[in-house]
Amino acid sequence: MWAVLKKEFKTYFLSPIGYVFIGLFLAMFSLLFYIITIYSGTVTYQAVFYNAVIYVLIFIIPLLTMRMFAEERKSGTEQLLMTSPRSIVGITLGKFIAATLVVVITELLTLIYLGILCYFKVPDMATVGVTMLGFLLLSMAYISLGMFISSLTENQIVAAIVTIAIFVVTWLLPNLSTSFLQFSLFEKFYPYVTGVFPITETINFVSLTIMFIVLTIIVLKRRKLVK
Amino acid sequence: MIEVKNITKRYGKFTAVDDISFDVKDGEIVGFLGPNGAGKSTTMNMITGFIEPNEGSIIINGYNMAKKPKKAKKQIGYMPENIPLYQELTVREFVNYMAELKLVSRKNRKEEINKILEKTGLTEVQKKLIKNLSRGYKQRVSMAGALVGNPDVLILDEPTVGLDPKQITEIRKLIKELGKEHTVILSTHILSEVSQICERVVIINHGKIIAIDTPENLEQKTQEKNSILLTVEDKKQNMQHLKEQIPEIQSLKFVKDNEDGTKQYMIESDAKVDLRKKLFEVLPKQDITIFELKKAENTLEDAFISLIDETQKEETKEGIKENTKKEEKDSQKQKKHKEKEESKKAKKEFNKQKEDKTKGGKK
Incomplete structure (x- = not known):
């Protein structure tokens, strides 16, 4: 797992993808930060995160996930990986954790904004902490979904578009009928923003993440038979 | 292992x-x-x-x-x-x-x-x-x-x-x-x-x-014939009679004229017979000068191609067999079909005759 994790993480920053991801996120985050806190004169730092999830995260998470398996499949390097004495579980987890680390770095970088805000007025730190944790859990669920989609195709663009489509659909579905609320991950993120640590939602995110990781492993194992 | x-x-x-x-x-x-x-x-x-x-x-x-x-x-x-x-x-x-x-x-x-x-x-x-x-x-x-x-x-x-x-x-x-x-x-x-x-x-x-x-x-394994490439100067055109001199020769083919007075021939014999020695003995007596004599080796390439061809031939044979079976079946079907039609026709005619008879009877 470590070998794959190390290499994957390094590759994010050898190619421009890692920088593009972090740069795009922080640029949008700055804009939201300005509008929500400084422009309107409030200290609701968690609201910035909530908006960042909806308007930024869902569109740029595929940047991290689209190439995971699709690229290996297309270039054939999948053969090197799968014929090595490493387990499929280790390979999948390595790739997943590498992408998660990029999100963690991005999140740590947003602490700069928190510092700026603290200069004016210190917000409720507990709420901010819970929100940031929820943000990470939500990202992990998204990454595992994106990874699963990437394992299904050898075309990165298809992987990215399908992933975004699923994100957008689950975001908009509750507008059609409230019975779709269960499918919306944003609704599940909302309790974190209020500053309460929601156990149900946390279990929900974690189990979603595990489910898609397991599905990815199943897809990769099955490919041995089908290919 | x-x-x-x-x-x-x-x-x-x-x-x-x-x-x-x-x-x-x-x-x-x-x-x-x-x-x-x-x-x-x-x-x-x-x-x-x-x-x-x-x-x-x-x-x-x-x-x-x-x-x-x-x-x-x-x-x-x-x-x-x-x-x-x-x-x-x-x-x-x-x-x-x-x-x-x-x-x-x-x-x-x-x-x-x-x-x-x-x-x-x-x-x-x-x-x-x-x-x-x-x-x-x-x-x-x-x-x-x-x-x-x-x-x-x-x-x-x-x-x-x-x-x-x-x-x-x-x-x-x-x-x-x-x-x-x-x-x-x-x-x-x-x-x-x-x-x-x-x-x-x-x-x-x-x-x-x-x-x-x-x-x-x-x-x-795949070498069926022993072939020799021979370049000679043959002023008296004695090469054509070489087959009579050496009966082991299965075929003698003219390959090309080198335009410097020499000609190239391909001589084939049974795989077990090596004619090189005999050629050296016989040709000078016939006033033929040997410029080059070379055994044409069968390469792996020939072996490969002949092996692949063999399997393909077998497959096509099987294919043909199946086809002929199909044709037989088809012809049998056609026969049956014809027979059926004929019997139908016969029935129709019989019915017609019957009808005619009954009509005639009514009249």
Whole structure:
């Protein structure tokens, strides 16, 4: 797992993808930060995160996930990986954790904004902490979904578009009928923003993440038979 | 030691590899030959554990690929077709990653990587990005990736494709050298390569093994006739009567006129008869001067083509048999159909007659 994790993480920053991801996120985050806190004169730092999830995260998470398996499949390097004495579980987890680390770095970088805000007025730190944790859990669920989609195709663009489509659909579905609320991950993120640590939602995110990781492993194992 | 036992791979209705079995002994270099789409790469992919066979088992150094994949895979260094590489890494980073994947301990890693880079002639380019390398170097990087971890078995899928002649001889030399310490399976289209490097050849066509033997034996087996190429100066036109002088000659063909007074002929005889000695004795007596006399050797290429042709002929024969069966069935059907129609007609006529009779009766 470590070998794959190390290499994957390094590759994010050898190619421009890692920088593009972090740069795009922080640029949008700055804009939201300005509008929500400084422009309107409030200290609701968690609201910035909530908006960042909806308007930024869902569109740029595929940047991290689209190439995971699709690229290996297309270039054939999948053969090197799968014929090595490493387990499929280790390979999948390595790739997943590498992408998660990029999100963690991005999140740590947003602490700069928190510092700026603290200069004016210190917000409720507990709420901010819970929100940031929820943000990470939500990202992990998204990454595992994106990874699963990437394992299904050898075309990165298809992987990215399908992933975004699923994100957008689950975001908009509750507008059609409230019975779709269960499918919306944003609704599940909302309790974190209020500053309460929601156990149900946390279990929900974690189990979603595990489910898609397991599905990815199943897809990769099955490919041995089908290919 | 590689043991391949009755492996079969199917894709839907299409059978890519059909019940193949063979062994490769330790330290042997075995060549895989076959036309495109014969199932060479599929077989190699199954041996390396990249794909799973539908039936049969693969045992590498005593480890079953299906039951102990981790240990079995550790025995193998694989250089896949089309040299897949991580383009964004440098040569050294790539080899290092492969070493990590192959569980080379941290202590020995640096030393081993240096050794392999030197062996494959990559030391000078080790800091270059792989995407900036030429094809020949990429091939070597792929080879280095296969060699790292010092696996017992090397599986090389078309290792010399796309290289220039100098690089080809270099890679061949390297493979030959590797054959001293490793068991090597390689696939190729180039037949001269096989006769140069390999100790044994496996010829595959349509997913089945046609022949397993040494290159020399294969060449001899398929040699039906002994042919001699002869260049002579023949002023008195005595060559036409040569057949009468030497009865063993089965055919004498004129090949070409060299326009310097000499002519080239092809003489064929039975495979067991060597006519060279007799020709040297007889021709000078006929006032024929020999300029050149050469035994036309049957190459592996001829062996390969004749073997592939044979299997194809058999298949078409089977096809024809099936077709004739079908035709027979069809004609039988037609007959039955005709008979039925005829009986129908007869019935109709009979009915008509009946009707007419009854009508007539009413009248």
